[in-house]
Every structure is written in structure tokens, then in C-alpha cells.
Amino acid sequence: MKIFILLVYKVFARVLDILNRFFNVPRLRHLREIVDVSAEEMSAENADSSTSLEVSSRNEYCFRPFEMRRIKQKRLIGPKKSKPYARSGHRIVGNDSALYCFGGFNPNMAVVNNDDDETSSLFQELWKYDFIKNEWTLLMDPSNDLPQELASNAMILHEDVLILYGGTGFPFGVNCSNRLYVCKPGIKPNEMTEIAVKGDLPPAQYGQTILYHDGFLYTIGGTEGFDYTCDVYRLNVATKTWECAYACRPDIRDDPLGRYRHEIAFDGERIYIIGGGTSESAFSLSSIPTYHIRRNQWTYTETKPDPNLPRPGVPAARKCHSCVQYQTDHGAEIVVAGGYDGRLYYKDVWKLNLSTFEWRQMQKTNLPYPIFFHDAAASSAGCMYIFGGIKFTYNNNVRTNIVYKTWMTIPKLSEICWEALLHYNPAIVNRTKSSLLEAGIPLKFVQRINET
Numbered sequence: 001m002k003i004f005i006l007l008v009y010k011v012f013a014r015v016l017d018i019l020n021r022f023f024n025v026p027r028l029r030h031l032r033e034i035v036d037v038s039a040e041e042m043s044a045e046n047a048d049s050s051t052s053l054e055v056s057s058r059n060e061y062c063f064r065p066f067e068m069r070r071i072k073q074k075r076l077i078g079p080k081k082s083k084p085y086a087r088s089g090h091r092i093v094g095n096d097s098a099l100y101c102f103g104g105f106n107p108n109m110a111v112v113n114n115d116d117d118e119t120s121s122l123f124q125e126l127w128k129y130d131f132i133k134n135e136w137t138l139l140m141d142p143s144n145d146l147p148q149e150l151a152s153n154a155m156i157l158h159e160d161v162l163i164l165y166g167g168t169g170f171p172f173g174v175n176c177s178n179r180l181y182v183c184k185p186g187i188k189p190n191e192m193t194e195i196a197v198k199g200d201l202p203p204a205q206y207g208q209t210i211l212y213h214d215g216f217l218y219t220i221g222g223t224e225g226f227d228y229t230c231d232v233y234r235l236n237v238a239t240k241t242w243e244c245a246y247a248c249r250p251d252i253r254d255d256p257l258g259r260y261r262h263e264i265a266f267d268g269e270r271i272y273i274i275g276g277g278t279s280e281s282a283f284s285l286s287s288i289p290t291y292h293i294r295r296n297q298w299t300y301t302e303t304k305p306d307p308n309l310p311r312p313g314v315p316a317a318r319k320c321h322s323c324v325q326y327q328t329d330h331g332a333e334i335v336v337a338g339g340y341d342g343r344l345y346y347k348d349v350w351k352l353n354l355s356t357f358e359w360r361q362m363q364k365t366n367l368p369y370p371i372f373f374h375d376a377a378a379s380s381a382g383c384m385y386i387f388g389g390i391k392f393t394y395n396n397n398v399r400t401n402i403v404y405k406t407w408m409t410i411p412k413l414s415e416i417c418w419e420a421l422l423h424y425n426p427a428i429v430n431r432t433k434s435s436l437l438e439a440g441i442p443l444k445f446v447q448r449i450n451e452t
Contacts, residue, residue, distance in 0.1 A: 094377030173225020207260025228258030263323030277319035345370030
């Protein structure tokens with residue numbers, strides 16, 4: 001019966017796709033989104049009942065690295081929203097306990113809210129997804145004092161502080177921000193505070209990136225909708241003073257071209273600019289613009305192709321992709337997933353080691369569909385989570401609110417044991433810290449529960 005219902009969903013989705021090609025009706029687009037999410041949930045349930053990626057027919061835990069798995073979230077009953085609506089242009093960050101999602105955009109929300117105001121299509125909210133409880137919690141909403149710029153912000157999590165910078169509101173590119181906000185999402189009541197700054201402030205933009213290092217917050221690139229930069233600004237966190245560290249002049253120097261929706265990697269000395277683009281172009285990932293912090297200089301790092309692939313053996317140029325970084329015994333690694341170049345949409349996943357600079361395509365780790373304007377976060381042990389974005393299916397763009405998880409490396413045995421323990425004992429979240437420690441569970445894992 002479930003298979004028949006799933007078939008009906010898919011046929012209905014194709015009919016809606018055809019209608020949406022000829023009629024620009026918001027309610028049809030919203031209905032298409034609902035059908036897509038429902039069909040995906042039912043497909044996941046069918047997979048769980050037959051050949052689950054993580055659990056055998058006897059409900060045994062099985063560690064399966066490098067496989068993209070859709071997380072089956074708890075269904076909560078109640079008046080409040082139990083999980084975020086489908087969205088794109090949001091940002092997520094995470095640690096070993098949870099991920100946090102801020103902002104995002106969905107033009108179909110005007111139908112949900114019965115409001116013709118385009119600003120209602122933006123999500124003025126901060127969500128938390130608890131890895132251990134396997135559930136979403138809405139931490140802040142429009143009743144809190146949150147920024148108005150809610151799309152293509154830059155966001156990082158430094159220790160227990162969430163740092164949010166830049167972004168755009170509606171109309172996109174007209175209302176841009178260069179304001180800086182911080183909050184500690186683990187502390188209640190949750191508050192987001194704007195930091196008063198001075199000095200040579202960066203221009204108000206969106207699609208930029210930020211990085212914290214050695215007492216400074218760096219921001220690189222971005223756009224206000226027409227002009228694109230790759231300038232480097234940094235904020236002295238102690239004095240709250242901005243300065244322009246490097247103004248790119250690609251017209252007279254071999255500086256990188258301006259861009260937005262790029263990602264960055266960092267090895268402790270150099271910032272690597274991964275992809276990005278403009279409204280009309282996307283940049284290569286074979287030659288990576290590299291900013292040397294100490295020398296205050298741009299160079300280019302040439303990467304090596306995947307030796308197991310035919311030429312070119314490197315990811316295609318892209319923007320609006322995701323990129324996570326984690327540490328391994330062989331050095332820092334980054335993982336690039338999805339994205340598009342303005343014409344082609346990608347579902348491939350690539351790994352780059354920051355010591356060898358050799359690309360490896362993760363053949364087993366492809367996304368289930370091409371996706372862009374999504375975001376990703378990784379645990380310290382190398383487990384990647386991808387949330388939201390625009391999926392390209394049947395020549396239509398549909399936003400999603402699905403969470404995917406995959407192990408991008410083989411972690412320590414203790415991490416695998418921890419996953420197995422949570423699988424067999426989900427009620428462990430209700431135990432006290434002292435009882436867990438007495439049971440012999442290492443402190444670092446106990447703290448993950450108490451942080452949630």
C-alpha cells in the first residue's frame with residue numbers, strides 16, 4: 001500500500017511540475033513542495049523497512065561510513081512548529097552536540113502565511129537540531145530581537161559563541177548588512193546582541209565568509225547585488241575596531257576576482273577560497289586563491305586531480321555549495337558538496353586534503369539529488385550534516401528541509417561505540433551526569449548530552 005501511495009505522490013509531483021512550467025501560481029509551487037517532502041519521507045520509511053543504511057533486520061547497529069543517510073526525525077505533536085520549514089540561503093554551524101540554523105528564504109511562505117508581503121518569505125528565527133535527542137527546537141523567533149537580514153549571512157561557532165555577520169533582507173541586494181551579532185545559544189533566555197564596532201568598516205554585503213583566528217575576525221568577499229569583492233577586512237575583537245587588511249585590485253595585480261557564496265578553508269596560516277561566483281559566473285576549484293595572513297599576500301594554490309578519475313579529475317566550477325573542514329591523522333581535510341554554476345546543478349561530493357592538495361571524489365557519497373543554496377556543518381570527528389537548500393528535480397527547483405548525515409572519515413573507535421550506545425539506549429538523555437560517569441561513560445561524551 002505504501003508503494004502505491006508513493007507512486008501516486010510521484011505522479012502528482014510530475015503533474016504539478018508541468019503546471020508550474022506554464023502557470024506561475026504560488027499555491028501550486030507550495031503544493032509541489034509539500035508533495036516532494038511527503039514523498040521523500042515515505043521513500044525513507046520504505047528504505048528503513050527493507051535495507052536501512054544503519055540498522056539490520058534484527059535492529060542491530062551498523063557503522064556505514066561514506067554513505068549519505070537521510071536522518072529520520074522524530075514526529076512531535078503539538079501547536080508549535082516541530083521542525084523548520086523548507087528553505088534556502090540559510091546558514092548552519094555545529095559542534096559535537098547539535099547544529100544551529102539561522103535565517104533562510106522560501107517564496108512559498110507567502111501562501112502559508114496568507115500574506116502578500118515578500119518579507120514574510122524570510123525566516124527570522126534560530127533553530128537547534130539536537131543530535132542526541134534527534135529533534136529540532138526553535139530557540140528564537142520574530143518576538144526576539146533578531147537581525148532583519150536573513151539570507152546569505154556569514155556564521156561561525158567559536159567555542160560556545162555563535163557569531164553572525166552580514167547578509168541581506170528583502171529586496172535582496174537592496175537591504176544589506178555589515179553588522180555583527182553574537183549569542184550563546186546554550187544560555188537561556190536566548191539573546192542575540194549586536195556588537196558596537198568602529199574603524200574602517202567593511203561595506204554592507206551578503207554572501208561573504210568569516211573566520212576567527214588569533215584575536216581577529218576576518219571577512220572575505222561578498223556583494224551588494226551588483227559589485228563583487230574579494231577584499232579582506234579584519235576586526236580586532238579586543239578593541240572592536242575594523243580595518244581593511246587587503247583591498248583586491250585584479251585590474252593591476254594578480255589578485256582574485258570578486259565573488260560571493262564562496263566557502264573557505266584554513267590551515268592555521270592561510271585562508272583558501274573555495275569556489276564562489278557572480279550572478280553570471282562560477283570560479284574554478286583547481287587553482288585556489290590563497291590569502292597568507294602573516295604576509296598579507298594573495299597567491300594561488302594548484303591542486304592535484306583525483307588519480308582514479310579521467311582528466312580533469314577536479315570538481316567543476318561552482319557557487320552556492322557547502323564546505324566543511326575537520327582534522328584527521330593525515331592533516332586537515334575539507335569536503336565540498338553540491339552547488340551550481342548558473343547552468344548546471346551538482347550532487348557530487350569531493351574531499352581535499354590540505355597537506356597534499358589532492359582531490360578525491362567520494363563515489364559512494366553522492367547526494368540523492370543536485371542541490372544548491374544549502375549548508376553543511378561537521379563534528380570534530382568528521383561527521384557531516386547537510387540541511388535544506390534547493391533541490392533540482394524534474395527540471396524544477398524545490399526547497400527542502402531534510403537533514404542528511406554521512407561520516408567522511410573513519411573516526412576513533414570511541415566515536416563508533418558512542419553512536420552504538422545511543423542507538424541501543426536512546427533514553428540515555430534522561431540520565432543524570434553523575435550516573436553516566438559512574439557507568440563508565442567518558443566525560444567528553446557525557447558533556448555532549450549535558451550541552452544539549
